[in-house]
Amino acid sequence: MDCKGIETVRRDNSPLVANLINTCLQFILIDRDPDGAVAHAKETISDLLCNRVDISQLVITKELTKTDDEYSAKQAHVELANRMKKRDAGSAPQLGDRVPYVIIAAPKKTAAYLKSEDPIYVLENNIPIDTQYYLENQLTKPLLRIFEPILGEKKAESVLLHGDHTRTKTVLTSKLGGLAGFTKKRNICLGCKTPVEKESKRIYFHSGRLYTVALVPFNIPLSDG
Template sequence: MGKKRYAGLLWTRADRHDKLDTKGIETVRRDNCAFARNTIAGVLRRVLVLRDVPGSVEYVKGRIEELLTGRVDISELVITKGLTREVSEYATRAAHVELAAKRRRRHAATAPRVGDRVPYVILRGHKTSKTYELAEDPSFAGNGAYVLVGTSEGR
């Protein structure tokens, strides 16, 4: 992990730790889905508190299987990112920006505005598809139509 990104146990007493403390990683960042946050929190608990590395590996395998077999509710896969400027002012194509433009074409009155957080999921698509092309409003996407961001599995 890089600068300002860590996880560890906070100890103020000799007999037991006070809490699992994380900074700057997926468990505390707002731009990751609940599935990723919860999975990473589960791994950290197993590794740091229980000292069970093999158990953490099995836990991750189980979570991935749940995801790939459609047993994860879509609400756990929603990512949100802030729209910091007008869509036309972005130099690169990002998932939340493309979705904001798509929502504006669908219904301008309810489209995200500058300063809003844009919720989205990544739909299953062709393996050559760009992630920003697969972003969709969670209310338009059905369960089972998504994969983990950053993977090519199921695309």
């Protein structure tokens, strides 16, 4: 399917966006199956939040066209190029190169340009990806743009961006940093954060309601005992 002027062909989006939008359009326009498109979008969002998406699908690339001082605002690819130059000037991107990067997890309110990182460096150091960033800043607008005419504005947002497929997340931890050696993996309840020994689904009682919670591995500090 030949697409022009939408997210499927923009080079500053991750491949995840292009692949998802292309497949959804295939369902809608060729197969005449909007329900299939919705199901595929929800499955992709679930895979993203649970870290089941290959990192190659999350790589964003931008061309380094100017020096740091010539940009009017901080740019993710420029900041990364500067950090890579400090690590190894010989292999760092040069003017005219396209800089590939992914957005990594960081404390809240950290600017996006500070969260850009070299995909190879991320793999080598098991650095967690900021999957919520990709959902909110890469997938949300393109998905709503094609589904709002079909489902309506409120329903499109409710169906695609909320619901069971967004409630289970896998939290990964980096091997960088001294504290990593003093933690071990435990399963926790997503509602109350209580460590649970069995790796299965359990029912918990929170705020007057029962929840079925999928357990995920989470690093917690080792106790002195």
